[in-house]
Amino acid sequence: MADSQAWLTIVGIGEDGWDGLTAPARAAIDAADSVMGAARHLSLLGGRGGGERIVWPIPFADGVPMLLERRGERVVMLASGDPFWFGAGSVVTRHLDPGEWVAYPAASTLSLAAARLGWPVETIQGVGLHARPVETLRPLLAPGQRLLALMRDGASVTALAAWLAEQGFGGSALTVLEALGGPRERVRRVAANMLDWTDIAHPVAVAIEPVGPGRVLPCASGLDDDWFAHDGQITKRPVRALALSALAPRPGELLWDIGTGSGSVALEWLLSNPTTRAVGFERDPARLARARANAARLGVERLDLVEGDAITGLADRPHPDAVFVGGGLSPQLVEALRMLPHCRLVAHAVTLETEALLTQCQSRFGGELLRIELAQARPLGTKRGWKASYPIVQWRVAW
Structure with missing residues (x-):
């Protein structure tokens, strides 16, 4: 230019x-x-x-x-x-x-911070927290990582330290970097649970070296169910892992999660790559609020949630690359989704009626059917036995 x-x-x-x-x-x-x-x-x-x-x-x-x-x-x-x-x-x-x-x-602050700390730039994960919640860091919290957060002011640094302690990472080393590169520059180091400074000056960034017994979000699909608040209507961990594998998220892709419930599938889709996008459709306001809270707690603020009937809610939305229907698939919804070009669909059935619909759809439109039968060890008298869950049928198709 x-x-x-x-x-x-x-x-x-x-x-x-x-x-x-x-x-x-x-x-x-x-x-x-x-x-x-x-x-x-x-x-x-x-x-x-x-x-x-x-x-x-x-x-x-x-x-x-x-x-x-x-x-x-x-x-x-x-x-x-x-x-x-x-x-x-x-x-x-x-x-x-x-x-x-x-x-x-x-x-940049990144370059200046790396020069002060002696950290290779390529090993640092940078996050801008000027106007974003501290929970944005949640997927990145793991011992051995190097994080650099751009902060709004001194109060936000104090809030960050308190949040890290709440997450079980209170022993994390924080390097508070103020006014880097100028005459007011100051670099101080403290453990998150020991930070009590009231004189932190703007502009400010914080280098974080996570330490502590806090939970670390796994990188693989199939998070434990207790990562998500739910009312029992949740795609359970093993089935969710199979669903994510079938959906096959790729960088930059958009998912429609129809009947999102707790939002578990959409949130794992978003956690797979920072460029992925997802829309969750849910008619129950309480479940919608729960999914929103789960997204905030896991630091995945880009989950777009839509309240209302699935078919009505699909109108005027950007076309997805993949769609997940965890239950309640109907012939009308199938016909609506058939109008989407270049789309992957994964649908689950638990009831005999929906299973019959998936069988008919696979016969008409192709794709793959997978029957998932899981059992877990449970007490049986003084011993243990296998307690089977309802079998799930998965239809996977692309058009």
């Missing part, structure tokens, strides 16, 4: 301010008609550069129309460090054509 094509220049600015900017970034600021940024970012310029100063409003989204109104002028937008690492860059550029902007990043 040639700089001459761009009316917008996105400049990443660090805590070292004007002195840390590259020559092209300085030149863009000198030549700008206006410079937009948070008040803190504008102050880091120290009065250097030309153009009108415009403070970016809060909430951030309110500033995007203000920026777009200046299309055709020479505008500089200031952002923290690397604008495209949990930064504002992508929020703005999604509204622009590629030739309309150019960016000059500064060192």
